[in-house]
Amino acid sequence: MNPAEGAALVGLAAIVLYAIFGGADFGGGVWDLLATGPRRHAQRDAITHAIGPVWEANHVWLIFAIVTLFTCFPPAFADIATMLNAPLTFALVGIVLRGAAFVFRNYATPESSVAHGWTAVFGAASLLTPFWLGDSVGALATGRYAWLSPFALAVGVFALVACAQIAAVFLADEAEGEPLQNDFRRRAIIATFALWIAGAIPIAIARVTESDLFAALLTPHAAIAISCAIVLGLVVAVAVARRARLVARVAVGAEALAILIGWFGAQAPSLIAGHLTLTAAASSDAMIVAFLIACAGGAVVLIPSLALLFYVFKGPRRAG
Numbered sequence: 001m002n003p004a005e006g007a008a009l010v011g012l013a014a015i016v017l018y019a020i021f022g023g024a025d026f027g028g029g030v031w032d033l034l035a036t037g038p039r040r041h042a043q044r045d046a047i048t049h050a051i052g053p054v055w056e057a058n059h060v061w062l063i064f065a066i067v068t069l070f071t072c073f074p075p076a077f078a079d080i081a082t083m084l085n086a087p088l089t090f091a092l093v094g095i096v097l098r099g100a101a102f103v104f105r106n107y108a109t110p111e112s113s114v115a116h117g118w119t120a121v122f123g124a125a126s127l128l129t130p131f132w133l134g135d136s137v138g139a140l141a142t143g144r145y146a147w148l149s150p151f152a153l154a155v156g157v158f159a160l161v162a163c164a165q166i167a168a169v170f171l172a173d174e175a176e177g178e179p180l181q182n183d184f185r186r187r188a189i190i191a192t193f194a195l196w197i198a199g200a201i202p203i204a205i206a207r208v209t210e211s212d213l214f215a216a217l218l219t220p221h222a223a224i225a226i227s228c229a230i231v232l233g234l235v236v237a238v239a240v241a242r243r244a245r246l247v248a249r250v251a252v253g254a255e256a257l258a259i260l261i262g263w264f265g266a267q268a269p270s271l272i273a274g275h276l277t278l279t280a281a282a283s284s285d286a287m288i289v290a291f292l293i294a295c296a297g298g299a300v301v302l303i304p305s306l307a308l309l310f311y312v313f314k315g316p317r318r319a320g
Contacts, residue, residue, distance in 0.1 A: 002279075002285075003282070003285045003288035003289050003292065004072070004073075004278045004279055004281075004282035004288060005278060006288070006292055007068060007072035007073070007282070007288050007291065007292065008072075008073075008264075008271070008278055010068055010292065010295060011065055011068040011069060011072070012260065012261075012264055014061045014062075014064040014065035014068060015061070015065050015260060016256060016257050016260050017061040018058070018059075018061035018062045018065060019162075019166075019256045019259075019260060020166060020252075020253050020256050021057075021058040021061065022058045022059065022061065022062060023130065023162060023163040023166045023167070023256065024058075024163070024166045024167045024170050025051055025058045025167075026098075026126050026129055026130045026160075026163040026167070027126075027130075027163035027164040027165070027166050027167025027168065028047045028050060028051045028126070028167045028171065029047075029051075029098055029102075029122055029123055029125065029126020029127075030123070030126050030127060030160070030163065030164045030167065031043065031047060031164065031167055031168060031171065031184070031187060032044050032047045032048075032119065032122060032123050032126070033119075033120075033122075033123025033124070033126065033127070034123075035047075037183075039179060039180060039183060041110075042177075042180055043175075043180065043183060043184075044119070046171060046174070046175040046176065046180055046184075047171065048102075048106065049174075050170065050171060050174045050175075051102070052106075056099075057306060057309055059095070060302070060306070068291070071283065071287070071291050072282060072283050072287070072288050072291055073271060073276075073278070073281040073282055073283070074281075074283060075276060075280070075281045076271050076272055076276050076281040079145075079272060079275065079276070080136075080140070080272070083139075083145035084136045084139055084140070084145055084147055086147065087132040087133075087135050087136045087139065087147045088132070088133075088136055090128060090132040091128070091129045091132040091133045091136070093125075093128070094125040094126070094127075094128035094129030094132065095125075095129050097121055097122075097124075097125035097128075098121075098122050098125035098126050098129065100121075101118045101119075101121040101122035101125060102118075102122050104118045105118035105119055105122060127160060130156075130159045130160045130162075130163045131156040131157065131159065131160045132156060133156075133159060134155045134156040134157070134158060134159025134160065134162075135147055135152045135153060135155060135156035135159075136152075137155055137159070137263065138151055138152030138153070138154065138155030138156065138202065139152040140267075140272055140273065141155070141210075141213055141263065141266070141267065141273060142210055142213060142273070143212070143213070143272065143273035143274030143275060144274075149209070150205050150209060151202055151205045151206055151209060151210050151213070154198075154201045154202035154205055155202050157198055157201070158195070158198040158199055158201070158202060161191060161194050161195045161198040162195055162198075162256065162259070164187075164191045164194075165188060165191035165192055165194075165195050165236070165252065166252050166253075166256065168184050168185075168187040168188035168191050169188045169236060169240060169248050169249060169252045170249065170252075171184040171187075171188075172184040172185040172187075172188050172240060172245070172248070173245040173248070173249060174314070185240050185241070185243075188236070188237075188240045188248070189237050189240055189241060192233050192236050192237045192240075193237070195233060196230065196233060199229075199230075199259075203217065212273075212274075213266070213273070216266040216267065216273075217262070217266050219265065219266065221261075221262075221265030221266075221268065222262045222263075222265040222266040224265075225258045225259070225261040225262035225265050226258070226259075226262040228254075228258040229255050229258035229259045229262060232251050232252075232254050232255035232258060233255055235247070235251040236248055236251045236252050236255060239251055
């Protein structure tokens with residue numbers, strides 16, 4: 001493995017972690033917007049309790065992925081930041097709005113018009129961000145930066161549904177009380193089936209409008225990863241239905257990993273399809289090696305810190 005491939009794997013790891021943890025964060029906002037029924041206030045309270053302690057930490061992985069890109073693959077960063085400026089700006093606006101709305105809502109009187117207004121902003125921004133991030137990924141996959149193409153927009157919808165599924169699986173475990181857990185369990189199963197439909201649509205569009213991309217999706221690496229994602233979705237649905245919480249959480253994380261490996265596998269060895277390979281976009285070996293050494297050193301501090309954060313706020317419940 002050469003340094004460029006090592007840096008690409010580090011970047012993929014950051015994207016996977018952001019898809020899982022950031023996806024759960026965004027998906028929580030989706031279910032917050034869609035909270036219904038007599039327990040809608042309790043559903044929103046459960047989402048706030050789940051997101052509150054860790055939502056800011058989740059963006060560490062997005063920042064890390066961006067730093068990896070502009071340090072190790074500067075021509076690719078320049079192209080992406082220029083050609084996909086609009087959808088990435090929309091996503092950034094969503095990140096800022098949902099963070100502000102989440103904080104302001106929690107300091108407002110629960111039943112006031114101010115709280116209702118910020119709830120709407122929080123939910124809408126939670127839809128906006130994963131959609132435009134997914135759209136950007138779809139635009140990259142086309143090789144034309146076609147962020148308004150049917151394929152890219154369909155990938156945006158797919159990303160949004162994936163976030164909703166991840167969040168529902170996590171919330172089914174973290175919500176207090178059987179009624180609330182059942183609410184999110186139903187949502188998790190529905191979202192899993194919706195994800196299969198949402199995933200089939202961009203593939204069908206690619207077959208008609210993106211022949212090169214469709215052929216890439218049929219290559220062994222991509223096809224195996226996509227097949228694994230479908231099977232893991234079934235495991236998620238069965239585990240949620242049987243209340244196998246740990247299995248469901250591991251399976252939904254593995255499903256996100258398989259989806260992203262399918263994307264990387266379809267593009268390999270290109271970083272941007274039809275434009276830049278990993279080798280052509282890479283910085284010097286010395287720069288990348290220095291970056292990887294810095295990452296290893298930083299991980300010694302970052303990983304235990306995040307583990308402690310999640311243990312304190314997400315670890316085993318203690319009586320009293």
